[in-house]
Amino acid sequence: MQVSKRFLALLKQQLAQFADRPDLRSLVVYVALPSASGEPSLLSIGGWPKQVLALESDASRPSQDERSTRRWLALRDGPLLLGALRIDTDCWPWPTPLSDRLEATALCLTEALKLDLEQQRLGRQLALRDDQLKLLVHQLRNPLAALRTFGQLLRRRLDGDSANQALVDNLLSEQHQINRYLEAIDQLTQTPLLPPAQEGLQPLLLPPAFSSEDLHSLNQVLEPLLERAAGTAALQGRRWVPPGELPTQACNAAAVSEIVANLLENAFRYSRSGGGVGLVCQEQGDQLVLAVWDEGPEIPSAEREKIFRKGERGSTGLALDGSGLGLALGRDLAERIGGALELRVPPSGLDPKLPSAGNAFQLSLPKRPTATGSN
Secondary structure (H helix, E strand, O other): OOOOHHHHHHHHHHHHHHHHOOOEEEEEEEEEEOOOOOOOEEEEEEEEOOOHHHHOOOOOOOOHHHHHHEEEEEEEEOOEEEEEEEEEEOOOOOOHHHHHHHHHHHHHHHHHHHHHHHHHHHHHHHHHHHHHHHHHHHHHHHHHHHHHHHHHHHHHHOOOOHHHHHHHHHHHHHHHHHHHHHHHHHHHOOOOOOOOOOOOOOOOOOOOOOOOOOEEEHHHHHHHHHHHHHHHHHHHOOOEEOOOOOOOOEEEHHHHHHHHHHHHHHHHHHOOOOOOEEEEEEEEOOEEEEEEEEOOOOOOHHHOOHHHOOOOOOHHHOOOOOOOOHHHHHHHHHHHOOOEEEEEOOHHHOOOOOOOOOEEEEEEEEOOOOOOOOO
8 A cells, every 4th residue: 555745744744743752662653455364464654753664674573561561543444444553652551641642643644544545546536537538539539530531522422412512511510529529528638637726717618619719700600500400400390490680790709609509409408399499689788699598398486596506407307418517607608708698587588579488598798709718
């Protein structure tokens, strides 16, 4: 069993506090090691005074004098023996102040050793997870490359058939987006688990088609998402209501595409089968409002703020797959670009022409966005 340098530093500090006790001859800390016989053996990892470890040869063979004054305090995690603290003194029984200090030290070392072993276990798990992610990313690259190759070959065969060529172009675009997400997953295995505190935590759902500083016209950003929504509605046999002509004003492409893509996905996934889904665009003062609406069931009033918290999901969608991250990250992205994301129930509260039952997720954007993805 190996222990960390941090644990050894704590051990040294804990033992050094007994320098004021002339009635203590030595202290030695051991960790328990498994053996073939099933009985743990003890390995010394630290002692006081410093030279005691250099003289340490076999803890199981003390002299007659040592046996009379040597005592042990076990370091246990329930029934599991983690190690031991050996105390050699000039007296027995110990004075109460010394006994209390030794018991407190043994307890401190036990808790620190438990945390140290748990950290090592989690480190091994994270290393295994990273290896598995790297393997999956590697394995996914080949079929994605094959899909792109076959799509490009199919497009050549459809030369002159503009309608079907557009479908193939959409397939190739989706393949490219998946590949960008794959790259983002790969990045997770190459960056520190905890970023520097001053940088803060960034959203993990990275927009697939734009960088965080891109400004593009809103119609250009939304066009592929609207085409995807129309295709999804056709496959599900439900009504899709697209917006009218979209404005050409600039917007933060990465954030807007990520938020609207998630809102549309949620609407198609969680609204009732056959119910209508749509997107509406309005100008409200110095803001531009995009709202993705569906025809229900309505999200209960007690859950309308909770669903924007990370890991929280509404009761109407618990039976379906989901992480509870999309809306939380969507609101965070919206606020980073000076906007807001909120729920309006029913959709007709936003526009009388919209359904009187259902939900509408409203994204408010500044008409003059900045060329950065943060406030």
